[in-house]
Structure formats: C-alpha cells, structure tokens
Amino acid sequence: MANHLFLPLISPMLASALALLFARDKTRMVARVIVLASIIFNLIYSIWLLWVVGNEGIQVTQGAGWEAPFGVTLVADGASALMLCVATLLMLVTVSYSFASLDPGYENFFYYPLLLLLLLGVSGAFLTGDIFNLYVWFEILLLASFGLMTLGGSRPQLEGGLKYVVLNLFGSTAFLVACGLIYGTVGSLNMAHVAERMSSVTNPGIVTVIACLFFFAYGGKAAILPLFFWLPTSYHTPPVAVTAIFSGLLTKVGAYSLYRVLGLVLQDELIRLAPFVLAVAGLTMVVGVFGAMAQMNVRRILSFHIISQIGYSLMGLGLASAIGLAAGLLFTAHVMIVKTALFFIGGAAEQVYGTGDLKKMGGIARREPLLSIFWFLGILSLAGIPPMSGFFGKLALLQAGINQGALLISVVAAFTGILTFFSMLKIWNEVFWKKSYGDMSKLPRVTPGLLWPGAILVIISFALGIGAGGLVDYSQMAGAQLFDRAAYISSVCGSNGCEAVVDLALR
C-alpha cells in the first residue's frame, strides 16, 4: 500500500486552479512560477517513482481505503511509471517553449491551466487501475485538448478542431459502450478483477466484441489506419507548442491504453486477434509514411509520421508477448521524445519564416547552423540510425518480431524506417539545405528560448541511445510486468485474488 500515487494528480489540479487566478497581464509571472513548480514537482516525483517501481515492483493505492475490487485503485507498474516520466518531461519542455513563443493573449485566456489539466488527465490515465476511471481521465485530457486545440479561434483551428472533437467523441462513446458491456459481462470494472473473471466467461463471442470495441475506441485516439483522419487535418493548426505536446502525449495515451487493456486485461483475446492487430500495424506504418511523402508543409509531414510511428507501437502489441510489449514500450518512450523535439525544431523554423510551406522556406542551415544540426540528429533518431535512441527502439521491435516468426511485419517495419528517413530528408533539403529564394537578412533570428527545448530533447535521445542498456532493461521489466496477469492481480487484490476479497466481503 502506497498512498503517494495521488501526488502527481493533486499537484497539477491545484496548480491549474491557482494559475487560473493569475491569468492576467500583471500577474503573468506568478502564474508561470506556479505552473513550473507543479510540473517540476511532478517530474521529480515520476523519476523517483521510476526508481521505486524498478526496485520494489508494482505500487498500488486504494482510493479512500476501499479494498481493491470495490473502490477506485491507482496502480503504478513499470509501463505506467515510464510513460508518466516521459510525459512529465515533455510537459516541462513544452511549457518553457511556450514561455518563449506564445502571444500574451494565450496566457490571458487560460493556456497554462489547460496545459496542466492535460497533464492531469494524462497522468491519471497512466496510473489508474479501473476501466471506467480510465474513461473519466480520457474525458479530462480530451476536454483540455479541445480547449488547447481551438484556443485562438482562427478559421483553420475551428475547422480542424471540429473534426478532432467529433471523431474523438465518437471514440469515447465506443469506449463507454465497451465499459458497459464489460460490467454487464463480468460484473466489475477493476482491471485486476476483470482480468481474473475474464477466464471464466462462458460466452467467448461477447469478449471478442468488447476487445474490438476497445480496439476501435483507443485505436481512434491513437490514430491507427482507418481512424486517423482527424490527426493530419487538425494537428498543424494550433500554435507549435500545442502541436508538439499533442504529438508527444495524446496518441501515445491511446497506445498505452491499448497495451494496458488489451495486453493485460483482455490478454487471451489479444493473442487470438494478434494477426489482425499486426496487419493493422503494418498498414498504419506504410500508409502513414506514404501520406507524409505527398505533403508540402513541415508540420503536416510530421503529423503523418506520428501515424506511421503509431504503427510501430501497435506492432509491439500485435506480437502479443512480454518481449513484444517491452519493445513497443521502449519504442513509444523514444518516439514521444524525438517527435516532440522535431515539432519544436521544425516549429522554430516555421515561426522564423512565418510559414510552414516547404516551397517558400530554405537556407536555414546557413543562417541557423545549431538548429539545423539538432534537426539532423533528430531525423537520424526518428529513422533509427545508431547511436540515437531510435536505433534501439527499432532493433528491439525487429528482434522480437523475428524471434516470434513475424517476418512480414518485421520487413515492413524495416522498410518503413528507410522511407521515414527519405521523407524527413525532404524537409532537410527544402527547409534547411536549399538556397533561400527571398532575402533572409530581414527575418528574425531563432531565440535561445525557441532553440533549446528541441535541442535538449534531441540530447536526451542521444543520451538514451548511448546508455541504452538501462532503458532496455527497464522496458523489459515493464513488459514482463504488463504481460503477467497473475502478478498484477496479486499486487492489486492480495495474493488470493480479487474473487477471494469479494467472497470475504459478502461472506
């Protein structure tokens, strides 16, 4: 029993309420300090949690002291601790990029409270051990993201935002229906309890229906193949900082929920559906990267790459084994960092030029050499070239794929890596390398505030590549924990399982 799992939820909640009070021109610095303090607290906490989970195993907090299957449970295992840590790190970097890049109008209209509520929803989704509670956290993070997406109210934002809201709402309704069906089938919503009772469901058809509904709901939020259309139509419309944090967090929460609910709770069904999941994964990779090739706008190209990378995360799930999930987690953690870094750097170039159109940009390599170096290192990492972290993410996935005989998906994954590099080189050529057509001397310079958030994330990616051993070990531990249902059930409900707790309570 560990009561500290509430801390990363309380801190952004309180801080967003406080920052709301100071969202005025005169007191802007107070709001900034509150926001920074809360996020730094969360970051320190999540690093500590990473260490605690690594040493002592799964941490569990029972909400209000209710025993496990009755109350709401918060659970931190390796996967949630890893995701929480990366998400908080990205939030810290995003906030500092926002300090340097945003109009004051945004800050007066509650930009930071919304950002903190997004962090609250994301942290809650990573930590919860209850399926309906996961739905509620999803709604919190979605509502915060709706606000961030449309804050500013320009026409592209409203058009893109409407599609984003509608498609995510549709996915949420499917999620709700699946929650209802799961309660109707097994009579519980606690993940450990559901996992325990799933094995004794007599009607296998309903379990397939539930698994497919969850796959649809989370897949829509993660932007898998037939459900990704909301992403490239909306992600390039808000300010750069918002796009960057969305790319780092939102689709990845969908992928994490797929891992948690299909990989742990509905594990038998996942093993049955694995070929289907792998097929969707492969198609998502290929369609995403081909979609990116057709685009001529920095952030739209990067948006399509998000879709392609989600295919890799899904491949880890589709391998349906502890090694597969471990590799998927490793890759997801890496891509969250690198993708956000690329959005920051590409966004900085876009902000200097005032446009993201590849045809109108050019010549940045000569004018901003530092920015260009970090961009190039970033695309090396995204494409999976050593010594950057992307190499180890892809290596782990390919190793797991080949070990399990999933050759086709492994070939597709390797091939997509080459295409990714090719497509990123297009941005390199057009934005950084080629000569500028216009007069560049009048354009503003990239300020350090715009440069360092992306740079520091690229450096972290490089460090994770150099010290990949620790991360690989941790992700393997997390993958094993994620796939081990018996250990999860016994750490949430005690060694006799949840059913014993229910029997004791009902006598």
Added chain:
Amino acid sequence: MIFLLSIAIGSLFAGAIFLMLRRSVIKLILGLILLAHGAHLLMFTMGDGGVRRGAPPIVDYETGAVAPGTADPLVQALILTAIVISFGITAFIIALAYRATQAVKSDDLDDMATTDRL
C-alpha cells in the same frame, strides 16, 4: 422490458449514425447527442437481467443476502457520471460549432475542408 430497451438502444444508434452522416453541422451534433443517449441506455440495461454475473453491491450486513427490490446502484452511478461528462462536452461542441459556422459562413461540412487540402 429488456427487449423494448434493446430496440430503443438500436434505434438511437441507427438514428445517430444516420444524422452523423449528413453534411449539416447541426445534424452532426444531434447525432452525437443521440449516440450518447444510446450508450447511456445500454449501460442501464447492463445492471439487471440475464447477462450480468456479479451480484449487486448492496447486501444485508448480517446475512450477506441481497435485499428484495434493490437495483444495481453502480450502473446508475456510471450513467450519472457519463451524462455529466457528455453534457459538458455537448455544451463545448455547440459553442465550437457556432464559432465554426460563423468563421466559415456555412453550416455545410464540405465547406470546412480547407485544412485537408495539400
């Protein structure tokens, strides 16, 4: 009763999908509202009746027997939560759609495709 409810849920979902496939923004929103109602009713049917395996959480303290006439309170709590959430989001989406139709000067979804073009 469960039979009538199933028909009601089915018609709500069918009507919602039909409305969401239209091009008008207002019909899209009406479709989303109907969809949420369908999902809530579906959760409602999950409380009692044949499909459920778990016993209601309200039991007699001494004997552990289920008191006669009690309905499962958990589904009602779940629906209440879901209704509040969908109410809030509906309010947001109506405001958003209003601003979008003002900016685009049309309520036809086909006119809102500028961000999709290359």
